[in-house]
Amino acid sequence: MSILMKGADVANAMKEDLISRVECLKEKGTDPCLAIVRVGARPDDVSYERGAKKRMAAIGIECRIVELPEDIPQDEFIREFGKVNEDPSVHGILLFRPLPKHLDEEPIKAMIDPEKDMDCMSPINIAKVFAGDETGYAPCTAEAVMEMLDYYQIDPKGKNVTVVGRSMVVGKPLSMMLLKKHATITVCHTRTVDLPGVCAKADILVAAAGKARMITENMVGEGAVVADVGINVDEAGNLCGDVDFDAVEAKTSYISPVPRGVGSITTSVLAKHVVRAAERRSEMK
Numbered sequence: 001m002s003i004l005m006k007g008a009d010v011a012n013a014m015k016e017d018l019i020s021r022v023e024c025l026k027e028k029g030t031d032p033c034l035a036i037v038r039v040g041a042r043p044d045d046v047s048y049e050r051g052a053k054k055r056m057a058a059i060g061i062e063c064r065i066v067e068l069p070e071d072i073p074q075d076e077f078i079r080e081f082g083k084v085n086e087d088p089s090v091h092g093i094l095l096f097r098p099l100p101k102h103l104d105e106e107p108i109k110a111m112i113d114p115e116k117d118m119d120c121m122s123p124i125n126i127a128k129v130f131a132g133d134e135t136g137y138a139p140c141t142a143e144a145v146m147e148m149l150d151y152y153q154i155d156p157k158g159k160n161v162t163v164v165g166r167s168m169v170v171g172k173p174l175s176m177m178l179l180k181k182h183a184t185i186t187v188c189h190t191r192t193v194d195l196p197g198v199c200a201k202a203d204i205l206v207a208a209a210g211k212a213r214m215i216t217e218n219m220v221g222e223g224a225v226v227a228d229v230g231i232n233v234d235e236a237g238n239l240c241g242d243v244d245f246d247a248v249e250a251k252t253s254y255i256s257p258v259p260r261g262v263g264s265i266t267t268s269v270l271a272k273h274v275v276r277a278a279e280r281r282s283e284m285k
Helices: 007-027 043-059 074-086 106-111 123-131 140-151 171-180 195-200 245-251 266-284
Strands: 033-039 062-068 092-095 160-164 184-188 204-207 224-228 252-255
Touching: 007 043, 007 140, 007 266, 033 043, 033 074, 033 266, 043 062, 043 266, 062 074, 074 092, 074 106, 092 266, 123 171, 140 171, 140 224, 140 266, 160 171, 160 195, 171 184, 184 195, 224 245, 245 252
Parallel strands: 033 062, 033 092, 160 184, 160 204, 204 224, 224 252
Antiparallel strands: none
8 A cells, every 4th residue: 555755744743853953043042034035926936935934934933025026127136136145144045936037047046155045056055966065955845855755764775766857956956865875866858768668667756857747657666656746737727746646656655745745845944954054154153
């Protein structure tokens, strides 16, 4: 019988540790603070922001929202971001991307303080993730997959792990994090020959391609662990993952649903990053 990997269970387990760490920080005079920078008001950004604020409040982290107009000029955007970046009371920054098309995010990647970069925008943090240096901040979604595997005591060591998707948000960094845990990694994409056959050989299959229900029953081996990172909207307007859950579930040993799976953990990882950043700043004092 397949075990459902629920994001809420993972997030709740992380919450107790983070609350304790925040209390310690406050006793030492440090109030952890996250600044969320949002340009415009895309519904998915606003929805994630709402969840992030709720998660930060539950843990005791201050959450400031910096809302900028959608038509803000590049130079003004850089100035406003710089104010947040240089604010000593802010320990972590989350910038919602993609930005409106008239804005170039490359200068922001270069200027963001790596110690405040909570979702791996900075080239320095990207390099640390690829080098296996855990002092960097990995993308929250990629790290959420690792938190889920750890909570359910699924050790990637020596396992054949297939990651479908090669983005810098999930696929590539997650592959490096799994490699650090001694997994044998295969990264698949749209040009992979015999994608179903490659996926079916995996002990652990991570779907992160961004295509609704693309992982079908014939692509999953008996007893495989399946982590679904996809967030899609089907023809009926319902949220669904990259995995055809109903067709695949019976073949798996563990599987994460969409919604209420990996996505439910990302705000907890964000909080974890803010706490780490505040702890490091406190130690430097």
